[in-house]
Amino acid sequence: MAETAAASTVGPDELAALKQVALDGGLDGRTKLSCAVLGDALDASAQTASRRLQRLDDAGLIDREVLADGQRVTLSDDGVARLRREYVDYRRLFETDAAPSLDGRVTSGMGEGRHYISLSGYMAQFRDRLGYEPFAGTLNVELTTESARSRGELEALSASATPIDGWEDGDRTFGPATCYAARVEHEDDAYDGAHVIVPERTHHDETQLELIAPVKLRDVLDLEDGDRLTIHLGEA
Numbered sequence: 001m002a003e004t005a006a007a008s009t010v011g012p013d014e015l016a017a018l019k020q021v022a023l024d025g026g027l028d029g030r031t032k033l034s035c036a037v038l039g040d041a042l043d044a045s046a047q048t049a050s051r052r053l054q055r056l057d058d059a060g061l062i063d064r065e066v067l068a069d070g071q072r073v074t075l076s077d078d079g080v081a082r083l084r085r086e087y088v089d090y091r092r093l094f095e096t097d098a099a100p101s102l103d104g105r106v107t108s109g110m111g112e113g114r115h116y117i118s119l120s121g122y123m124a125q126f127r128d129r130l131g132y133e134p135f136a137g138t139l140n141v142e143l144t145t146e147s148a149r150s151r152g153e154l155e156a157l158s159a160s161a162t163p164i165d166g167w168e169d170g171d172r173t174f175g176p177a178t179c180y181a182a183r184v185e186h187e188d189d190a191y192d193g194a195h196v197i198v199p200e201r202t203h204h205d206e207t208q209l210e211l212i213a214p215v216k217l218r219d220v221l222d223l224e225d226g227d228r229l230t231i232h233l234g235e236a
Helices: 012-026 035-042 046-058 077-094 112-117 120-130 145-156
Strands: 031-033 062-067 070-075 101-107 139-143 161-164 167-169 172-174 177-186 189-199 208-212 228-233
Touching: 012 031, 012 035, 012 046, 012 062, 012 070, 012 077, 031 035, 035 046, 046 062, 070 077, 101 145, 101 208, 112 120, 112 208, 120 161, 120 167, 120 177, 139 145, 177 208
Parallel strands: none
Antiparallel strands: 031 070, 062 070, 101 139, 101 228, 139 208, 161 177, 167 172, 177 189, 177 228, 189 208
C-alpha cells in the first residue's frame, strides 16, 4: 500500500511521540494530554511536541479533540497498526522465535473465494509467484479477539509477503491482494506451504481471515466448522 504524502512525514521522532501517547492511555481510549507534559516525556519543548502531534494527526495515526486546557488524544486503527509493526520488528531483533501466530476457528464462507481464486488473472500470478495453483476455494477462519487485534502484524512481514496485482477483464476491474506464507496447525497435524490471502478490497472485517493452498486444507487437516487452529505467519 502506497504511503500518502502526510504519512511520509512520520519519522522516528513522531513514532516516539506515538508510543508515548499510547503509554499514557491513548491505546485504550481518549487520554487528556498537554503538549508541555508530552514534551517533558520526550525531552523536547511543548512546541516541538505540538508539531509532532500535528504530523501524527495529518498522517491519520491519531484522533484529537482540542480542549481549552489541553486535548484528548487516541490512536487511530492505523496508529495501532503502525506500533504493531514496530513491535514485530523488535521481536525479530531480540527473539529467536518471533514469527507471529494467529488463533481462530474454522467457519464457512459465502463461496466467493472459490470464484475469485479460479479467475485466470489471479491464477496465472499464483502459479508464477507462489509456485502452485491453489485449490479452488479458501479456508475461512474467524480469529479470536486477541488475534484480531494482532492482525496488523501481517503488514510487518514483508519478507514473507507476495503481492498479487490487480487486473482488468473487459469492463470489470479486479483488485490486488497480498499473500503471506503460513503454516497451519490443528491439534497434532500441520500443513506447511499455505498462504494467508488479504485482498485490498473485501467485505470481511478484521476478524475474518482466508487461507489458500495447493490442497484442500479441510481434507488434509480433517477440519470441520468450529475447529480451532493456529496460523504461524512467515513460515512456508
